[in-house]
Amino acid sequence: MNVNRQTAGIRGSKEVGNGKPAPASLIRWAGLSAAMAGILFVVIQPLHPPEVLSSVTTGAWLVVHSLTIAMCLFGLFGLAGIYARQVAEAGWLGLAGYLMFSLWLVLTTAFTFAEAFILPLLATDAPKFVEGFMGIFSGSASEVPLGALPAAAPLSLVLYLFGGLLLGIATLRARILSRWAAGVLAVGAVSTLAGALVPHPLDRLAAVPVGLGLAWLGYSLWVERSYPPKELPR
Numbered sequence: 001m002n003v004n005r006q007t008a009g010i011r012g013s014k015e016v017g018n019g020k021p022a023p024a025s026l027i028r029w030a031g032l033s034a035a036m037a038g039i040l041f042v043v044i045q046p047l048h049p050p051e052v053l054s055s056v057t058t059g060a061w062l063v064v065h066s067l068t069i070a071m072c073l074f075g076l077f078g079l080a081g082i083y084a085r086q087v088a089e090a091g092w093l094g095l096a097g098y099l100m101f102s103l104w105l106v107l108t109t110a111f112t113f114a115e116a117f118i119l120p121l122l123a124t125d126a127p128k129f130v131e132g133f134m135g136i137f138s139g140s141a142s143e144v145p146l147g148a149l150p151a152a153a154p155l156s157l158v159l160y161l162f163g164g165l166l167l168g169i170a171t172l173r174a175r176i177l178s179r180w181a182a183g184v185l186a187v188g189a190v191s192t193l194a195g196a197l198v199p200h201p202l203d204r205l206a207a208v209p210v211g212l213g214l215a216w217l218g219y220s221l222w223v224e225r226s227y228p229p230k231e232l233p234r
Helices: 002-011 024-047 059-085 089-116 127-136 149-174 179-191 202-224
Strands: 013-015 020-024
Touching: 002 013, 024 059, 024 202, 059 089, 059 149, 059 202, 089 127, 127 149, 127 179, 149 179, 149 202, 179 202
Parallel strands: none
Antiparallel strands: 013 020
């Protein structure tokens, strides 16, 4: 009787890195969270207001950046589920991709929070700082010193590009979630380099494949109904 209960519990869960089972239902909800993050990432690209001083105090600026923060939070939970579902099969490559992509989301959350709730307060008293801050990721030169903040742009690019690429490749190799979705995520991350060839803000279009790949992976995780049974712990 006890053995049957243990077996049933394991069939409804998935082991994670520390050997403890992660509930299958929690992982499936993480899939829905990843899908939401991907959809939001695609939607906010054409809605993003021009990165000029007059935009900072508008309602559209607040809405888009609030959606971006929501995207990051959904994405962090979603990525955790995607990685947990294939933790053994993804190996160190999957771990590296998961950590880098998650760190990119954390960095994006911090900067987006500042853009949404701090820059509007400084728009009147420190317009040059606001314009310089917005130029960190758009490539515009700042007229005031920003300290170490400009280093966030290349760091964000590395985390985004290699995080998506490595996670996509690891998911392809794991053969658990949709391989097409994993391929779209990997190719989309690399297509970021092509975005450098077009002027800003047209380079935002390069984010669409990554959003689609993330949403597709989340959907693949959400619709998965069962997990393979595991051996009983010894």
